[in-house]
Amino acid sequence: MDKKKGKLTRKQKKNLVRILAALCLFVLVKGIDLVLHHGYGTGLARLLPLENLGWLLPFGLYLGIYLYVGFGVLRKAVLNIGHGQLFDENFLMTVASIGAFALGIYSAISSSGMSTEGFDEACAVMIFYQTGEWFQNYAVGKSRRSISELMDIRPDEARQKQEDGTFRIVDPAQVKVGDILQILPGERVPLDGIVTEGCSSLDTRALTGESVLSDVKEGDSLISGSVNVESTLQMRVSRPYSESTVARILNLVEQASDQKSRSETLITRFAKVYTPAVVISALILAVLPPLISGWTGNGFNWTVWIYRALSFLVVSCPCALVISIPLSFFAGIGGASRNGVLVKGAVYLERMNSTRVFVFDKTGTLTKGNFVVTEVQPADRRDLILEYAAIAESQSSHPIAQSIQSAYGKVPADTTAYVLDNIAGKGVQARGGHSILCGNEKLMEQFGVTGEHVGGAGTVIHLALDGKYLGWIRITDTVKPEASEALRSLNGRTVMLTGDREEAARVIAEETGITEYRSSLLPQQKVDELERLLASKKKGECLCFVGDGINDAPALMRADIGIAMGGVGSDAAIEASDIVLMKDDLRGLAVIQRIASKTMRIVYENIVFALGVKLAILALSAFGIASMWLAVFGDVGVAVIAILNAMRANRIVRMSSGRD
């Protein structure tokens, strides 16, 4: 529908021509009238040689222009009365403008044909209304396009290898798993897959919001949506298009705008009441004041009050609100996605704005999640300690066990000679050539070995050989470099949940500047702790849980907002969370907080502005200060301004910059 080429649709062009032509004709008629009036003391009404019927000429001319420019509105109005749609915008506009003509006829007849007042206004109001509608339509279309275009990471084509070895351009949706594709420099990776030939750099800007080049070579996996920068690559497709990263992201973003925010639901409900309320008050305004004034002996003044009531009808459409609120959220979600943050619905932007408690999982979220042996004591027994530890941990794939294995650097020679017993929550006992104990202090206590008490950061693994204490290994996880900067910029409490010992948790908390921590939690206790935090927050505040999507799906789902880090390529994280930071960078939290607060500010601005102007115009019309012209501005002009304001939510926010 929305073609990229050609800025105006055919309908828009047709309407624009119609409006411009009507405007020219109007200026012409009005001009002649003014010249005749001022230059010759006559006017259009005196051109016709008819007694008392001179008004017919200007009336006919203005009516002609009116019918020409307002045809679409009138047609819909007629159709809608047939369908009983009394509170339809077109119908109300028609009533208002025809009413204005009627008032003109009334004053013409009562002034024996000489007054032509009112016709020009009735006609101009329709031209003005159509112009406003046109701008509104144009602005919405343009906004919609510019948001979706920039979000559009959809690949248009794929170069599929044929049987004869040549490549042919096909639709990405037709490519099957196992097909070989070619990606030229500058092209987008159309589907997920693995590099089979060539090496190059990839730009993941469209996915993560930041232009970072990552090198890929044969055997590396490719994520669809990234752009090949350097040289030609060939890849084997590993997932069909419908399951590819790009297709999933696009789906999410599109569905995000289907979910209504709380403010949008409120506005929708309000809109249903607003129009009938204004129409009814217009009726009252047309009837009651003239009657009162008539009975009290001041004359009925029907025309004055009917004119004011007609102005009411013009401002009775809540369009400005109904369009601009969802558009603001849509723009905000679009802006977020360009910053590498996927938001799964407007409601999460709303909640993000009132989030005052940020709960973090430690491993993989605040820390990098790569464990490294940083200390072995006593140092002169380093090799011995690591060798026995490597034997004891040889069957484990836990990150801590792997860090010991990689620190040892060799494959332990005689693992087969040992029987390994896992002692839950404590460590491993290995029996064979020697008796090895490898685990925490509790394990040492259980077997009556007196070990050293070691404090400080990280995980400490103690080792005993044949009942004698050998020494210990310290394994630490590195805190992400941006963590403290990112946490400082958040507005609210920060809480870390970790399975670490109290001492180790404190070290991390100090390093990152996190305000609170809960340590020594077993995995299942994390959700319980989260429940407690949820219960303790103030009313109206929201709590968000930030995790890496590994093993914390229950917490992600339980929190008001679940935020998953580094979501590119992780199905589980995208599935379980409400907001996905595509890039593994904690500063994304501050970015999304800023986007959320900006979007909400714009939403409130639009509500206050649109309602404020409409109410003001209603009040002014009731007292006869505002003309119908102003009322038309209150309808379409306000809508256009609100739409333009909504678009501000789509601007890019830079990472790690100050508040805007």
Next chain:
Amino acid sequence: MKSTYGIEVDCAVCAQKCEDAIKKMDGVLDCRVNFLTQKMTLETGDGDNLNALMKKILKTVRKIEPDFEIEGF
């Protein structure tokens, strides 16, 4: 069963009214008329005759917005 259609609707208030009307129709479990993306998402029972339903939907919404268009219908 969920299906999505491209639509053409000019006014946001009408889009909302159409959505409400479609939701009340027989055979429609849920519906969302998205004015911004100009898309309609429809949830219907499995195995329903979609073509016939779409005709009915179109008839209903045109009573509210005479210019309502659904792509392919």
